Amino acid sequence: MTLEFELAQFGGSGYEITKDSLGNWYKYEQGEENNPYWVFKRDEKGAYLFDQQHTKLVPLQEESSDNPDGYDENESLLSQIADLQNRIPMLARRVLQGWNVHHDIHAERGSMMRRPATTQFTTKLEPDGSNLVTALHTLYEGNREFKRRIDEGMNAGFGDEYDRLAFQPAAAQQIQLAVQWKSTSQPHAGADLSDGTLRFLFLLTVLSHPEPAALIAIDEPEVGLHPSMLPIIAEYAEDASQRTQVILTSHSPEFLDAFTALSPHVTLCHWEEGETHLYELDSQMLGRWLDQYRLGHMFTRGDLETLALPSVEPLSDLEERLKDMPSEDEAMSNLPVNGQGDVCG
Numbered sequence: 001m002t003l004e005f006e007l008a009q010f011g012g013s014g015y016e017i018t019k020d021s022l023g024n025w026y027k028y029e030q031g032e033e034n035n036p037y038w039v040f041k042r043d044e045k046g047a048y049l050f051d052q053q054h055t056k057l058v059p060l061q062e063e064s065s066d067n068p069d070g071y072d073e074n075e076s077l078l079s080q081i082a083d084l085q086n087r088i089p090m091l092a093r094r095v096l097q098g099w100n101v102h103h104d105i106h107a108e109r110g111s112m113m114r115r116p117a118t119t120q121f122t123t124k125l126e127p128d129g130s131n132l133v134t135a136l137h138t139l140y141e142g143n144r145e146f147k148r149r150i151d152e153g154m155n156a157g158f159g160d161e162y163d164r165l166a167f168q169p170a171a172a173q174q175i176q177l178a179v180q181w182k183s184t185s186q187p188h189a190g191a192d193l194s195d196g197t198l199r200f201l202f203l204l205t206v207l208s209h210p211e212p213a214a215l216i217a218i219d220e221p222e223v224g225l226h227p228s229m230l231p232i233i234a235e236y237a238e239d240a241s242q243r244t245q246v247i248l249t250s251h252s253p254e255f256l257d258a259f260t261a262l263s264p265h266v267t268l269c270h271w272e273e274g275e276t277h278l279y280e281l282d283s284q285m286l287g288r289w290l291d292q293y294r295l296g297h298m299f300t301r302g303d304l305e306t307l308a309l310p311s312v313e314p315l316s317d318l319e320e321r322l323k324d325m326p327s328e329d330e331a332m333s334n335l336p337v338n339g340q341g342d343v344c345g
Contacts (some may be wrong), residue, residue: 001143002036005076009274019043020077040045040194047071102206103127106279107224113177114191114198116170123211131203136205137167149208149236150201154179156232157200196224197221200233207236212244221248222255234258253296260295262267263287268308280309 006019008101023035036049040049041057060077063070072079088241099204107113112130118135126134141144154162166187170176178187179197190198221237222230234255240246250256268279281338285307289298298304 001039003078005078017042017073017076020047022078026153033235036109042077045079056171098214099217100125100206100215101217101219102127102129103217103219104264105199107195107222113201113202116174116176116192119173119175123209124213125202125206125209131165132198132202132205133175136165136177136201137175139167139205139210140169143210146208146210150204153204153208153232153236154201157226196229199224203233204236205235205238207246209240212240215245215247216240217247217249219249220251222250222252227254230255234262238262241272253300255296256299257294257296260290264295266295266304268304270305270308312317 002023002025004019004021005017007015008018010016020040022039023041026038027033028036038050040047042048047062049060050057061067061070062073102125102165106128106319112128115133117131117133119136119137120134122131122134123138125131136150140150141147151162152166154165154178161181161183163182166178166180167175168178168187168189171283177190179190179193180187204217205215205219221233225233230252237246237248240258259274263283263332266281266282268281270277270279271289281304289307293303
C-alpha cells in the first residue's frame with residue numbers, strides 16, 4: 001500500500017491538502033498491471049473512492065450543513081476511513097485495521113491504566129494504553145510464553161526484587177493491576193506505581209504480543225523511562241521486528257545508542273527551508289560507522305545528516321584529466337613573484 005500526500009502553503013502559515021491517495025502500487029510498479037489499485041484519491045479535480053468491485057470512482061462530497069456525512073477537506077481521507085469504511089474496499093479496511101499506532105500514552109495519575117477495569121477477554125491494546133489492564137490480564141494469564149517474556153523484561157528492569165504481576169479483585173467483575181515485589185507481603189497496586197513503571201510495562205506488552213499487529217508504530221517510547229530501561233526496550237523492539245514491522249520515532253540520543261549493535265534501519269527526518277525531508281540511510285554504510293561510533297553520538301554530532309547527503313560520483317576520466325597537468329616544479333616556476341622575491345599564489 002502506497003500513500004501519497006502533498007500539502008501546499010496558503011495564507012502565510014496555513015496549509016491545504018493538494019493530493020491525497022492510497023493504493024496498492026506493487027503490481028503496477030512491477031509492470032504486472034497497467035493501473036494501480038486505488039482505494040481513494042483526491043486531487044485538484046475532487047475526492048473519490050473506488051467501489052467494492054473497483055470498477056468505477058464514487059465521488060465524495062465535502063462536509064457541510066446540508067451534508068454532515070461528507071468528508072472534512074482539512075483532514076486526510078486516511079484519517080476518516082473509520083467514518084467512510086462502508087465505502088472502502090475490504091482489502092484496505094483489513095490492512096489499515098491491522099495497524100497499531102501508539103502515541104500520547106497516558107500513565108499519569110488518574111489515567112485509565114491505573115484504575116480498576118472490567119474483566120473481559122481482549123488482546124488488542126488501545127493507542128493510548130487505556131485498556132492495558134484488561135489486555136495484559138488476558139495475555140498474562142492465558143499465554144505462558146507471553147508471561148515469560150513479561151517477567152523477563154521486568155526482571156531485567158527491576159532486578160531480583162520483581163516477583164510477578166497480580167490482578168486483584170477490585171469490585172464486582174473488576175480487577176486492579178498490581179506488582180508483587182519479593183520484599184513486600186502485599187502486591188503494589190497499579191494506582192501507586194510510577195509513570196515510568198507503567199509505561200515500561202505497556203511497551204513490554206506491545207513488543208511481546210504473541211499475535212502482533214501487521215505494523216507497530218510507537219512515538220517516543222523513551223519518554224518517562226529510566227535510562228537503564230532503554231536497552232531492554234531496544235532488545236524487545238528488535239525481537240518484535242523479526243515477527244512484524246516496527247517503527248519507532250525518537251529524539252533521544254540515549255535511546256538511539258541502545259540500537260547501535262542491533263543493525264537498525266534508520267530514516268532521518270530533516271527540516272530544510274520550511275519542509276520536512278525523509279532520508280533513508282544506507283544500511284551498509286551506516287553499519288561501517290557503527291563499528292566505531294554510537295548511533296546517538298552520531299545523531300547529536302550531525303553525522304547522520306552527513307550520511308544522508310547524496311554520494312559523490314567518482315570521476316571516471318580523472319587520470320585523463322591529470323595527464324596534461326604540469327608537474328609541481330613547473331607550476332611553481334610559473335607563479336608571479338613580488339619585489340622581494342616571494343612567491344605570490
